[in-house]
Amino acid sequence: MTPLYARHxxxxxxxxxxxxxxxxxxxGMTTGVASxxxxxxxxxxxxxxxxxxxxxxxxxxxxxxxxxxxxxTAQEIGLGAEEQLVVKDVVKDVDGTVHTRYxxxxxxxxxxxxDLIVHTSKSGKAEGVTRASKGALKVASLTPKIAASxxxxxxxxxxxxxxxxKTSADSAPRKVIWAGDGTPVLAYETxxxxxxDDGTPNxxxxxxxxxxxxxxxxxxxxxxxxGKTLYSGTVSLTTTLSGxxxxxxxxxxxxxxxxxxxxxxxxxxxxxxxTTDVWGTGTASSSVNDQTAxxxxxxxxxxxxxxxxxxxxxxxxxxxxxxxxxxxxxxxxYVNAFWDDSCFCMTYGDGSGNxxxxxxxxxxxxxxxxxxxxxxxxxxxxxxSGGLNEATSDIFxxxxxxxxxxxxxxxxxxIGEKININGNGTPLRYMDKPSKDGGSADYWSSSVGSKDVxxxxxxxxxxxxxxxxxxxxxxxxxxxxxxxxxxxxxVTGIGRDKALQIWYKALxxxxxxxxxxxxxxxxxxxxxxxxxxxxxxxxxxxxxAWTAVNVS
Numbered sequence: 001m002t003p004l005y006a007r008h009x010x011x012x013x014x015x016x017x018x019x020x021x022x023x024x025x026x027x028g029m030t031t032g033v034a035s036x037x038x039x040x041x042x043x044x045x046x047x048x049x050x051x052x053x054x055x056x057x058x059x060x061x062x063x064x065x066x067x068x069x070x071x072x073t074a075q076e077i078g079l080g081a082e083e084q085l086v087v088k089d090v091v092k093d094v095d096g097t098v099h100t101r102y103x104x105x106x107x108x109x110x111x112x113x114x115d116l117i118v119h120t121s122k123s124g125k126a127e128g129v130t131r132a133s134k135g136a137l138k139v140a141s142l143t144p145k146i147a148a149s150x151x152x153x154x155x156x157x158x159x160x161x162x163x164x165x166k167t168s169a170d171s172a173p174r175k176v177i178w179a180g181d182g183t184p185v186l187a188y189e190t191x192x193x194x195x196x197d198d199g200t201p202n203x204x205x206x207x208x209x210x211x212x213x214x215x216x217x218x219x220x221x222x223x224x225x226x227g228k229t230l231y232s233g234t235v236s237l238t239t240t241l242s243g244x245x246x247x248x249x250x251x252x253x254x255x256x257x258x259x260x261x262x263x264x265x266x267x268x269x270x271x272x273x274x275t276t277d278v279w280g281t282g283t284a285s286s287s288v289n290d291q292t293a294x295x296x297x298x299x300x301x302x303x304x305x306x307x308x309x310x311x312x313x314x315x316x317x318x319x320x321x322x323x324x325x326x327x328x329x330x331x332x333x334y335v336n337a338f339w340d341d342s343c344f345c346m347t348y349g350d351g352s353g354n355x356x357x358x359x360x361x362x363x364x365x366x367x368x369x370x371x372x373x374x375x376x377x378x379x380x381x382x383x384x385s386g387g388l389n390e391a392t393s394d395i396f397x398x399x400x401x402x403x404x405x406x407x408x409x410x411x412x413x414x415i416g417e418k419i420n421i422n423g424n425g426t427p428l429r430y431m432d433k434p435s436k437d438g439g440s441a442d443y444w445s446s447s448v449g450s451k452d453v454x455x456x457x458x459x460x461x462x463x464x465x466x467x468x469x470x471x472x473x474x475x476x477x478x479x480x481x482x483x484x485x486x487x488x489x490x491v492t493g494i495g496r497d498k499a500l501q502i503w504y505k506a507l508x509x510x511x512x513x514x515x516x517x518x519x520x521x522x523x524x525x526x527x528x529x530x531x532x533x534x535x536x537x538x539x540x541x542x543x544x545a546w547t548a549v550n551v552s
Contacts, residue, residue, distance in 0.1 A: 048095040049530035050501065051508070053313035056321045062090040066100045073100075073118060077129050082107045083137055088115070089319065089376065091508050093530075096122025099509040101376070106177045107142055112189065112207065113180035115378065115512050130523075132512035133179040142186055144210035148173040151213070155190035155206035158218055164194035164202045178207050178216050180380065180514055186210040191221070201265070201340065219382040221342070232361055232408055235299050239277055248272040248279065248298050253305040254316045254323025258298045261327050261347075262288040268345075269327045286354040288329045293357035297326040297348055300364025307365070307396075307403040308372070312504050317344075317371040324371060328359060337363050339370040360418055361409060365400030366393040377511035383449040384516035387456030392507060394429065394457060395464050399500050410477040413465050431465040432481035434458030443486040443550040444517050459517060459549050464503065467545040468496040485548035494541045502527045502542060521546045 054062070066073070070085040079085070085102040092098050097119065104114035114137065117130040151173045159166060173188035188208045196202045203221030208214070240249040248258035249271060259269030272279075272294045280292030305323065308314040315321045327347045334349030337358040346367050348358045370393050373379055379389040394415050402411030409418065416428030427437075434440035440458030441448050448456045465483055470493035473482045485491060493499075502524055509530075510523035524542050532538035546552065 046094050047501070047531050049093050049097065049505065049527075051313045051505070052092045052094055053309070053315060054090075054092060054319070056315070059090060059315075059320060062092065062098065062100075063087050066090060070102070073102075076126060077116075077118065079104075080137060083111075091319075097127070104137070106137055106139060106184075109142075109175055109177050109186075110189075111137065111177045111179050111184070112187075113178065113380075113514050117509060117512070119509070130510050130512060132514040133181075133184070137177070137179060137184050139177055139184050139186055141211065144175065144186060144188070146208075146210060146213045148188055151188035151190050151206070151208035151210075154208055154213070154215055155192050155204065155218075158206050158215070159192035159194065159202060159204045162202060162204060162220075163196045164192055164204070166192050166194035166202070173208070175210065176207070178209075180207075180217055185216075187216060195265075201338070203340070203342065217380075217382065219380055219386070221340075221381070232296065232299055232404075232406055234282075235295075235406075237279065237295065237298050238302060239279075241277075244275070246274045246277045248274075248294055250298070250302055250323065253302055254321055256298070256301050256305070256323035257325045258294045258301070259325060259327050260289065260294065261330050263329055263332055265331050268325070268343075284355045284357065286350070288354075290329070290357070293328045293348065293350065293359045296357065296359035296361075297328050297346070297364070300359065300361050301326055301346065301368070303361060303404050304364050304368045304400050307400045311399065311403065311500065314372070317368055318375045324368065328357065337367060339367040341371060341374040344371070361404060361406070362397050362401060362416060362418070366397035366415075369393040369396040369400075372396070373507065376508045377515060378513045379511065379515060380513050381453060384456060385514055386453035387448065387451070387458075388460055388511075388515060388517070388520055390453045390457035391460030391464070392503070394431070394461050395500070395503055398431065398464075399496070402496060412477055412479045413469070413481060414479065415461075429454075429458070429461065431461040432469070432483040434462050442484065445550070448517070459551065460520065463545050463549045463551070464499055466491045466548050467494060467502070467541060468499040469493040471548065486550040487548060489544065489548055491544050491548050492541065494538050498532075498538055501531060502538070505531060517551045521551050 067087045070087065074083055074085050084105045086105065087100060088103050089101045090098060100118045102116055104111040104116065113133050115132045119127045121127050152169045155169060156166065170191050170193045173190040176187050176189045177184055178187040187210050190206045192202060192204045194202045205219050205221055206215060207217040209216055238250045238252050240247045240251055250256040258272050260272055261269040272291060274291065279295040282292060284292065305316065317324055324344050324346060327345055330347050330349045333352060333354055335351050337348045339346055346364065350357045373389055373392050379385040381389055398413060401409065413431040414427040429440060430436045433442060435442045439455045441451060441456060442458060442462055444459045448459060469476065471483050471485050471491040505527035506523040510526045511520065515523060525539060528539040528542045
């Protein structure tokens with residue numbers, strides 16, 4: 001699960017969130033369409049390597065076919081007799097190339113860090129494999145030397161440091177193969193729930209060496225952000241009329257529902273209903289039945305769905321046509337928002353005084369993009385891969401904001417500019433020069449991976465800005481930027497639309513759970529080559545933008 005921003009004790013910056021302070025939010029009829037503000041212009045002729053929008057049946061058929069031939073595929077790519085492949089997702093390009101993402105097992109045990117992608121041409125010829133771990137998968141022993149209880153004790157200690165008061169793991173530690181780094185070993189994975197110190201749900205995964213008891217890795221399953229002021233103006237929402245009652249239930253976008261937790265911290269909540277098809281008042285209220293926050297959440301969900309579908313041909317967060325659901329009014333004075341992949345849902349707190357709901361468009365775009373990452377590369381939420389995970393949400397959250405073309409909240413390269421979480425009108429993060437927030441990294445260094453993921457994301461955010469807009473001074477939608485480079489070079493941008501296509505293709509077809517910044521450079525160069533050609537202006541711009549943030 002991914003919160004919008006880091007917990008207070010780490011003083012990290014979150015993704016955009018917001019408070020409902022706009023004008024009246026009106027919805028459309030049951031069969032209504034998305035807001036006109038969210039309608040993108042028809043795309044140009046699709047690139048040969050661009051993804052195809054697959055129907056649910058077509059995607060299911062490709063997945064079934066890939067699973068049927070998984071044993072043959074495992075042999076073809078040189079896996080051992082103990083290894084098996086499990087299909088996770090399939091992406092098909094316009095030119096017929098298929099990218100099949102697999103999870104791996106070893107002697108029947110899940111392999112963490114064993115994910116891989118097989119790239120196959122239209123003719124069925126294998127064109128390459130992208131792997132999370134490069135070495136051969138051989139494990140010295142499958143017999144634990146320590147008891148599972150020791151692993152659980154260690155995990156509980158780590159969770160306690162994060163504020164959890166749980167006295168036992170959510171489930172017994174499971175045996176896995178840890179292949180995230182170094183030599184693959186037998187390990188235990190323990191998941192501890194409860195709450196973190198700021199009230200955010202906890203889902204701490206701790207990996208323990210089953211031979212030595214050493215902690216190998218830990219990551220937080222909750223991925224979050226924070227905010228304080230939202231203003232999207234009057235928008236159209238797609239709702240459902242059931243009898244004489246309107247519901248915040250969008251059947252045109254995978255069945256997305258907006259539910260009310262009414263101050264609770266668990267469960268799915270209750271679907272918002274109304275006697276009229278007008279939702280909210282445009283002002284914040286401390287009432288746990290306030291519908292303004294619900295309207296903002298519904299708008300964010302539908303705009304994010306439309307962005308992914310019309311920009312990348314992606315049919316929902318998991319690309320399977322199924323909508324997530326949103327929960328508002330979480331907890332009491334909860335100043336955060338988070339994506340939880342285990343419930344496939346987006347959750348918003350009401351902020352300070354329960355009058356500043358974190359339901360901005362930025363939050364929706366950022367947080368639901370954590371779901372896209374979980375469904376594709378599944379970048380580990382720790383170290384450099386965690387920074388790339390956060391940056392991916394910032395990048396696509398920015399894309400959602402530009403896509404919406406909402407006059408009340410024009411697109412920009414500022415993260416959380418509406419929420420005033422710093423109390424002085426400054427945004428949470430700056431993509432043109434990340435260090436302006438006081439903690440984020442402008443450039444890569446060997447210490448970047450030790451930063452909180454909301455700060456290490458700065459390197460990729462800076463790369464994306466340079467690739468989109470270029471270096472130096474520039475004004476976009478009335479906002480002034482001045483982006484420096486590590487080597488003093490001048491970078492010419494290729495435009496945000498192309499930069500988004502490159503990042504999306506890299507994420508969905510060339511990144512894995514263990515991708516670091518060096519590997520991200522390779523992934524985006526592969527994506528640029530596939531989309532625009534090796535040696536193209538776009539390919540060269542990607543290389544130059546990475547060099548400009550000291551990634552080579």
